[in-house]
Amino acid sequence: MTDAQQEQDAAPQAGARFAWTRRHTLTVVVICAALILDTIDISIMNVALPPIKSELGFTEAGLSWVVNGYLVTFGGFLLLCGRIGDILGHRRMLIAGLVLFAASSLAAGLAPNAETLIVMRAVQGCGAALISPMTLALLARIFPEGPRAKAIAAWGMAAGLSGILGLVLGGLLTIGPGWRWIFLINVPISALVIAGVLLWIARDHRPARRTQRFDLTGAVLSTAGVTLLTIGIVQSSQTGWTSPTTLLPLIVGLALLAAFTLHEARAKDPLLPFTLLKIPNVAGANVTQALVGGGMFAILYIATLYQQEVLHYNPLQTGLGSRDPRAATSSTSSARPSSSASAWP
Known part of the structure; x- marks a missing residue:
């Protein structure tokens, strides 16, 4: 470890005077780039769904798993991966997550x-679950309280902008080299981020706390429960809410989540300490985030399909949210009046 890296890690110590240097700026850039890889892969997929459906022969229900496969494993393993990073080291696990993310992206881009x-999207979600909590933990480790707010503000801004950037970049790649490059482009970018982590972020120097447990049971229960609930909801669009193929996964999923709640209440090292939820600000923030996230992801999925399959936008126009006026004359759907497209903002 270099002297500069030792100084960087020593910054948060009590009484230490912190001086923001070029190294700290590069550290924030690298960490934000790692976070953007995670968050951009949620929105970047939406504009490519119609060509993916056409080329690989997806059903309507199956197509939703191109998005849900990523989100379910990402959300399900997020708590467990955060604990793994606390025990095995945040920098080490960030690199592991980036490698897993790059490998699964390559396999997804070449998917026959x-x-x-769908399987590779789920593996991507596991890699993302390793990356995301490590980025925030590293900012907390490297920066003391005052400068930490500045670094976390940049982190939050990167997460927000990546949603917009994903739609535009997804459109450009889809109408350009093709939808497969939405995945393949992650490989060189991940390699650059890994190089930045190795150059600008100091090694994990604290000894691992072997007394803590991973709580694999909690992770399996929560992920399986959320997955089955999602399957039930997706099935409802094809078979109805009263069908056994809908009710069975919904009931089993709810039972697993109930078991997760009981397990976490008794666990020595729970993934989700319920004492946190007793804090009003924490509980309110989580409810708000759940409502905002659920609404945003749903509208992204529905709106992008509507724009391309009903309004006949191309992927780039969908990402930009605007349409070339000449597209109305080239539409193959003579039954659709041109005014319906112009009514879309």
Whole structure:
């Protein structure tokens, strides 16, 4: 470890005078780039769904798993991966997550069929679950209280902008080299981020706390419960809410989440300490985030399909939220009046 790296890690110590240097700026850039890889892969997929559906032969219900496969494993393993980083080291686990993310992106970009793509999207979500909590933990480790607010503000801004950037970049890649490059482009970018982590972020120097447990049971229960609930909701669009293929996964999913709640209440090292939820600000923030996230992801999925399959936008126009006026004359759907497209903002 270099002297500069030792100084960087020593910054948060009590009484230490902190001086923001070029190294700290590069550290924030690298960490934000790692976070953007995670968050951009949620929105970047939406504009490419119609060509993916056409080329790989997805059904309507199966197509939703191109998005849900990523989100379910990302959300399900987020708590567990955060604990793994606390025990094994945040920098080490950030690199591991980036490697897993890059490898699964390569496999997804080369996927020969729908099943392979869905599986690789789920593996991508696991890599993202390793990356995201490590980025925030590293900012907390490197920066003391005052400068930490500045670094976390940049982190939050990167997460917000990546949603918009994902729609535009997804449109450009889809109408350009093709939808597969939405995944393949992650490989060189991940390599650059890994190089930045190795150059600008100091090694994990604290000894691992072996007394803590991973709480694998909690992670399996929560992930399986959320997955089954999602399957039930997706099935409802095809078979109805009263069908056994809808009710069974919904009931089992709710039962697993109930078991997760009981397990966490008794666990020595729970993934989700319920004492946190007793703090009004924490509980309110989580409820708000759940409502905002649920609404945003749903509208992104529905709106992008509507724009392309009903209004006949191309992927770039969908990402930009605007349409070339000449597209109305080239539409193959003569039954659709041109005014319906112009009514879309």
